[in-house]
Amino acid sequence: MSVAARGERGRVSVGSARWTQALATLLALALLAATVEIVLDGASGNPPLIPASPHIADWLVGIGERLTDRILLTALLVATVAYGGLLALGWRARESPISKRRAIALIAALHIVVFAGPILLSTDVFSYIAYARMGVEHGLNPYLHGPDAIASDPIFRYVGSDWRRVATAYGPLYTLLSYPLAPLGVTGALWGMKVVALLASAGTLVLTWRCARARSLDPVWAILVVGANPLYVIFGVGGAHNDLLMMLAMMGAVALMIAARPTPGREATAAAVVVAGALVKATVAALLPFMIVARRSMAPILGALAALAAGAVIAYAAFGLHGVDVVSALNRDAAFVSTDSFATELAHLFGKPGVFPIDHDLLKAALVLIILYLMWRTWRGYDWVAASGWTLLAISVTSTWLLAWYILWPLPLAVVCRDRRLLGATLAIQALYVIHQTPPLLAPVR
Amino acid sequence: MSRSTTPADERFSWLPTWLRPRDEELSGSGRTRLIETTVLLLVGLILAIATIYDVSRVSRVNHRLSIDLATWRAYTGHDYRNLTVDQELFGASSQHEVVCGNTSPGAVRARVQLCLVIYGPVVGGRRTVHGGWYLPPHHEDREAVRYGCFGPAAEGLCTE
Numbered sequence: 001m002s003v004a005a006r007g008e009r010g011r012v013s014v015g016s017a018r019w020t021q022a023l024a025t026l027l028a029l030a031l032l033a034a035t036v037e038i039v040l041d042g043a044s045g046n047p048p049l050i051p052a053s054p055h056i057a058d059w060l061v062g063i064g065e066r067l068t069d070r071i072l073l074t075a076l077l078v079a080t081v082a083y084g085g086l087l088a089l090g091w092r093a094r095e096s097p098i099s100k101r102r103a104i105a106l107i108a109a110l111h112i113v114v115f116a117g118p119i120l121l122s123t124d125v126f127s128y129i130a131y132a133r134m135g136v137e138h139g140l141n142p143y144l145h146g147p148d149a150i151a152s153d154p155i156f157r158y159v160g161s162d163w164r165r166v167a168t169a170y171g172p173l174y175t176l177l178s179y180p181l182a183p184l185g186v187t188g189a190l191w192g193m194k195v196v197a198l199l200a201s202a203g204t205l206v207l208t209w210r211c212a213r214a215r216s217l218d219p220v221w222a223i224l225v226v227g228a229n230p231l232y233v234i235f236g237v238g239g240a241h242n243d244l245l246m247m248l249a250m251m252g253a254v255a256l257m258i259a260a261r262p263t264p265g266r267e268a269t270a271a272a273v274v275v276a277g278a279l280v281k282a283t284v285a286a287l288l289p290f291m292i293v294a295r296r297s298m299a300p301i302l303g304a305l306a307a308l309a310a311g312a313v314i315a316y317a318a319f320g321l322h323g324v325d326v327v328s329a330l331n332r333d334a335a336f337v338s339t340d341s342f343a344t345e346l347a348h349l350f351g352k353p354g355v356f357p358i359d360h361d362l363l364k365a366a367l368v369l370i371i372l373y374l375m376w377r378t379w380r381g382y383d384w385v386a387a388s389g390w391t392l393l394a395i396s397v398t399s400t401w402l403l404a405w406y407i408l409w410p411l412p413l414a415v416v417c418r419d420r421r422l423l424g425a426t427l428a429i430q431a432l433y434v435i436h437q438t439p440p441l442l443a444p445v446r
Numbered sequence: 447m448s449r450s451t452t453p454a455d456e457r458f459s460w461l462p463t464w465l466r467p468r469d470e471e472l473s474g475s476g477r478t479r480l481i482e483t484t485v486l487l488l489v490g491l492i493l494a495i496a497t498i499y500d501v502s503r504v505s506r507v508n509h510r511l512s513i514d515l516a517t518w519r520a521y522t523g524h525d526y527r528n529l530t531v532d533q534e535l536f537g538a539s540s541q542h543e544v545v546c547g548n549t550s551p552g553a554v555r556a557r558v559q560l561c562l563v564i565y566g567p568v569v570g571g572r573r574t575v576h577g578g579w580y581l582p583p584h585h586e587d588r589e590a591v592r593y594g595c596f597g598p599a600a601e602g603l604c605t606e
Contacts, residue, residue, distance in 0.1 A: 296457075296467055345496040348503060353538050381468030397493070421486065428490055432497045439504040443512060 024089050024097035027082040028106045031228060034079035035110055038234060039117035040064030041071055050118055051126070052158055054187045057118040069440035077441075079230035080434050087225060087427070094420070096220035103220045107205065107227035111237055115198050119190070120238030122403075123160035128178055128242060129189045130155045131168045135175065136182035142168040142175060143322035143329075154186050167322075169329040172315035173279035174242055193240045200244035201227070201237050204412060207251035211416040214259040222415040225423070229411060231430055235404035242281060243405045249277025250284045251412050254385055257291065258416075267295055268303030275307035279315070282326050283395060283409060286371075287388040293375055294384035335360065336401035340436055343400045355400050363398040370394045382419075389413030389422045397429060407433055507533075510541065510573075514564045517572045518545040521562060528554040532587060541565055542599070546587055549580075557583055561592075563599035579604055 042050045043060035047067035089097035131142035138150050146165040181192035205223045212222035256270035278285035292300050315323035337355050347355050374387040389410040396406040414423040458466050529547040536542035542565040548557040562578040577597020585591045595604035
């Protein structure tokens with residue numbers, strides 16, 4: 001090749017890189033702008049989409065207009081397209097299309113914007129506070145009573161109407177962790193929950209970075225995929241969901257297993273961290289069988305058993321037998337049906353009005369088969385992190401009760417695993433979830 | 447990479463080769479991966495079809511409901527916003543809706559309510575009212591409290 005031709009190709013490559021950088025920056029700004037729009041409009045005029053809440057974002061009132069279905073969905077679509085565009089620019093090389101500094105700045109800005117605003121699109125955080133206040137302020141066992149047992153408490157009016165009679169389904173470790181926030185009052189506890197969610201998200205991203213580096217992947221790409229994800233930011237951090245704490249434990253365990261040379265101590269600790277995560281929210285226990293099958297040593301089994309025993313003793317001491325019986329709470333929740341679940345969509349596609357009891361059994365059977373297949377694959381050398389991620393994705397897809405923050409579970413695993421298909425599948429499921437929210441945009445304007 | 451020399455594998459050396467655990471997958475023909483990818487694509491396609499179908503179904507229902515609300519307002523001459531719609535009385539898939547609203551200004555259900563049974567094709571942005579009944583204030587639509595039934599669609603739906 002002549003020197004002139006090489007110089008020409010070099011100029012084209014530099015020019016193309018500049019265009020990519022410029023486009024990526026524009027997409028990042030669009031993603032940030034859409035998130036700001038949701039937060040500012042969510043703070044204005046008691047919009048119906050934003051749960052009634054103590055006035056924690058009053059200083060933002062008046063800047064935006066009232067958040068309607070149309071504004072929310074348009075902003076969510078803009079954010080999703082911008083995020084998808086950003087990922088498309090780096091997909092082939094699995095490298096961030098923007099610099100490390102810009103990626104961190106974008107993720108930090110998204111988190112700060114959402115942290116400063118009102119609670120977005122879910123009343124779950126008020127249930128967390130209600131359960132904490134039941135235990136600390138009223139001496140009631142949140143595993144035996146629903147928030148309606150404290151109807152005179154100031155938090156009660158903010159609890160979602162569907163959950164007022166429902167005892168907590170969260171793990172005893174989470175319930176105990178939430179107790180110190182109860183005496184802070186409703187507003188103080190709410191800010192406490194927001195801080196916990198923010199720190200859990202930051203911790204998850206740091207651990208994702210470490211895991212990606214340990215597997216020779218671009219850590220900037222990894223945190224960009226997770227930390228700039230619109231569902232993660234708007235629903236996860238925006239709703240201050242405890243799923244973020246569960247994901248922190250999940251990535252802590254993965255980091256212990258892959259970020260350094262494995263030792264029996266590390267493996268036992270990793271398994272114990274998974275159990276701790278499961279005592280926050282049980283779903284993360286799905287990692288344990290894959291961890292054990294991949295290592296084929298006693299250390300993770302012993303670590304898990306020790307943590308489980310300690311957790312059971314603490315839970316029993318604090319809440320009695322009901323605090324230990326997580327299975328019955330999970331069975332109760334597994335019977336719920338939401339309109340956004342793929343099971344409901346498939347039922348409609350096949351001409352049924354909704355999900356029937358037999359469908360629950362078929363979905364559970366399908367999930368068991370998927371898990372058994374993934375365990376067999378892991379036994380034969382498949383990446384256990386990927387197998388865990390597929391399992392979390394399968395749990396959310398086969399669940400009849402699907403919420404936006406459930407399809408976040410596999411995301412950090414998808415960016416650090418060795419099977420690229422998991423990230424594609426997770427993002428595709430998230431895209432379908434967003435598309436399913438769009439009917440109000442298609443309704444005639446009144 | 448094979449871990450055939452490590453103690454972990456020696457513990458399972460009694461198993462046939464195809465059953466023995468591995469630390470990393472064999473780089474084979476990629477058949478398993480191809481089958482998995484095909485299954486994943488098929489599942490993804492079915493979920494995508496189900497999602498698009500559901501979006502279209504919900505959009506059609508929303509569109510029909512907005513026409514039914516407009517029909518109630520046109521029929522009564524009241525431009526009230528707080529109307530309730532029942533899709534279940536005649537069956538969720540029947541496309542027969544019951545729209546109820548106050549007969550004079552007030553909060554939801556605060557006045558005597560007029561319920562209209564609306565179904566049929568959309569003509570000029572409206573559907574046809576095939577009957578209806580009245581409800582006393584502060585009552586939800588139950589057979590025991592209905593009165594003044596009129597029209598063929600309301601036959602047998604009032605207790606009186």
